[in-house]
Amino acid sequence: MLIHTDYSIKNLNSFHIDVKAKYFIEINEENELTQLLHTDEYALNKRLVLGEGSNILFTEKFDGLIIKLNTKGISVIEESETEAVVESAAGEKWDNFVKFCVENKLYGAENLSGIPGTVGAAPVQNIGAYGTELKDIFHSLEGYFTDGMRKGYFEPEDCEFDYRASVFKDRFKNAFIITKVRFRLSKLHSLHLNYRDLKEIYKDQPAESILLADVRESILGIRSNKLPDPYEFGNAGSFFKNPEISNRKFKELHEKYPDIVHFKVDSTTVKVPAAWLIEKCGLKGYRLGQTATHSKQPLVIINLGSAKGKEIAEFADFIQAKVKKKFQIDLIPEVNII
Ligand SMILES: Cc1cc2nc3c(=O)[nH]c(=O)nc-3n(C[C@H](O)[C@H](O)[C@H](O)COP(=O)(O)OP(=O)(O)OC[C@H]3O[C@@H](n4cnc5c(N)ncnc54)[C@H](O)[C@@H]3O)c2cc1C
Numbered sequence: 164m165l166i167h168t169d170y171s172i173k174n175l176n177s178f179h180i181d182v183k184a185k186y187f188i189e190i191n192e193e194n195e196l197t198q199l200l201h202t203d204e205y206a207l208n209k210r211l212v213l214g215e216g217s218n219i220l221f222t223e224k225f226d227g228l229i230i231k232l233n234t235k236g237i238s239v240i241e242e243s244e245t246e247a248v249v250e251s252a253a254g255e256k257w258d259n260f261v262k263f264c265v266e267n268k269l270y271g272a273e274n275l276s277g278i279p280g281t282v283g284a285a286p287v288q289n290i291g292a293y294g295t296e297l298k299d300i301f302h303s304l305e306g307y308f309t310d311g312m313r314k315g316y317f318e319p320e321d322c323e324f325d326y327r328a329s330v331f332k333d334r335f336k337n338a339f340i341i342t343k344v345r346f347r348l349s350k351l352h353s354l355h356l357n358y359r360d361l362k363e364i365y366k367d368q369p370a371e372s373i374l375l376a377d378v379r380e381s382i383l384g385i386r387s388n389k390l391p392d393p394y395e396f397g398n399a400g401s402f403f404k405n406p407e408i409s410n411r412k413f414k415e416l417h418e419k420y421p422d423i424v425h426f427k428v429d430s431t432t433v434k435v436p437a438a439w440l441i442e443k444c445g446l447k448g449y450r451l452g453q454t455a456t457h458s459k460q461p462l463v464i465i466n467l468g469s470a471k472g473k474e475i476a477e478f479a480d481f482i483q484a485k486v487k488k489k490f491q492i493d494l495i496p497e498v499n500i501i
Pocket residue numbers: 177211212213214215216217218219232253278279280281282283284285287288289290291292331337339340341342390391392393398399400401499
């Protein structure tokens with residue numbers, strides 16, 4: 164097996180940060196993971212599993228082994244008249260999986276069209292968009308505990324899925340390598356069009372006449388209008404999570420800012436958009452050195468060209484401090500800062 168030394172990962176992270184990994188290996192077949200276990204590069208170093216690097220900010224050289232999963236394959240492994248279970252290898256592009264579902268008239272994944280990254284990384288932060296989260300279609304996953312490459316299986320109740328969170332982003336961070344993910348999709352016409360932009364697009368169309376493929380196209384269109392293309396300006400999508408605050412805190416804010424947008428989480432908690440908070444601090448489209456917030460979506464931090472990872476992390480600190488000072492709310496990064 165080929166383990167590279169001092170390997171540039173500039174083209175393997177969506178911020179395009181020019182850093183190196185001390186060791187780097189690409190895994191094309193799952194059985195190579197068990198061989199990897201017996202190498203010194205694996206045994207003696209810290210490790211990081213890399214998908215497409217679209218949710219990672221590297222702030223310095225990675226002084227360990229980066230394992231990039233390139234395993235491929237998507238297939239229906241079980242089906243009934245109303246449902247199908249689709250299994251995908253971790254190294255598949257997430258959007259190829261969504262495309263597969265739409266082409267096979269399987270409902271449930273379409274609102275997650277166009278999210279960058281791999282299938283293996285998708286459960287890590289329970290990816291979500293336009294009113295749908297991975298957990299809504301998740302069936303199970305398998306992989307290996309990095310300690311000894313013991314095989315592990317996870318069902319929904321084991322994953323502790325939450326808003327941009329799971330056991331794999333927390334307790335098992337860097338301790339479990341996801342190799343296969345299974346999803347349960349519906350064969351019945353069932354679309355989720357409650358999200359504002361989708362409601363607007365389909366307002367005059369009877370629900371039963373709306374095609375699955377059209378919803379995917381609509382989502383791809385909305386995304387490309389709102390989000391910067393990482394090939395043009397390096398970014399990792401939303402940099403921060405939307406903060407959840409108490410009803411009491413929300414009431415205080417609402418009195419001062421009657422236009423504040425909010426979503427009820429439960430009887431005690433309200434979620435407020437981080438983008439709104441950042442914009443109210445005057446930081447929409449704000450530039451600092453080689454970094455900026457995007458002019459259409461201030462929750463996205465962009466690399467204007469040659470920013471170092473540290474510079475982006477410092478800019479994120481600056482935004483957090485401004486929001487904290489103005490609203491006494493802590494913004495928590497969604498991106499993995501390494
Ligand atoms: C333009 C843009 C838009 C985005 N929009 C959204 C969005 O709408 N919704 C959303 O939720 N996210 C969004 N993201 C974030 C990102 O696409 C997702 O988090 C995606 O799942 C990351 O996949 P990746 O393969 O690039 O993971 P990476 O960035 O490579 O890794 C992310 C984390 O997962 C771990 N990991 C990766 N693969 C595995 C594996 N096989 N086993 C165990 N751990 C693993 C890594 O170690 C790391 O901690 C966006 C990003 C960009 C750049």
